[in-house]
Amino acid sequence: MLILSRKPGESLVMTTESGEEIQLIVLQSSGIQVRMGVDANHSVTIDREEIHLKKQAEAKDV
Numbered sequence: 001m002l003i004l005s006r007k008p009g010e011s012l013v014m015t016t017e018s019g020e021e022i023q024l025i026v027l028q029s030s031g032i033q034v035r036m037g038v039d040a041n042h043s044v045t046i047d048r049e050e051i052h053l054k055k056q057a058e059a060k061d062v
Contacts, residue, residue: 020044 004012011025020041028035038046047055 016044 006012006026008026008028011023014022014024016022020043022044023039025037025039026034027037040046
């Protein structure tokens with residue numbers, strides 16, 4: 001696992017194997033909560049972890 005420290009206004013960029021870039025921007029940090037923005041192509045699916053896991057479980061049931 002890669003662990004990074006970023007301050008509000010800073011970002012990181014991830015590149016998919018197909019060359020698409022996904023930018024994750026730290027908008028606000030207060031205590032234990034962090035607000036993030038994601039800038040990605042509309043073809044990229046972005047889910048919170050609990051939603052992603054629910055979708056995976058539902059796909060197994062089909």
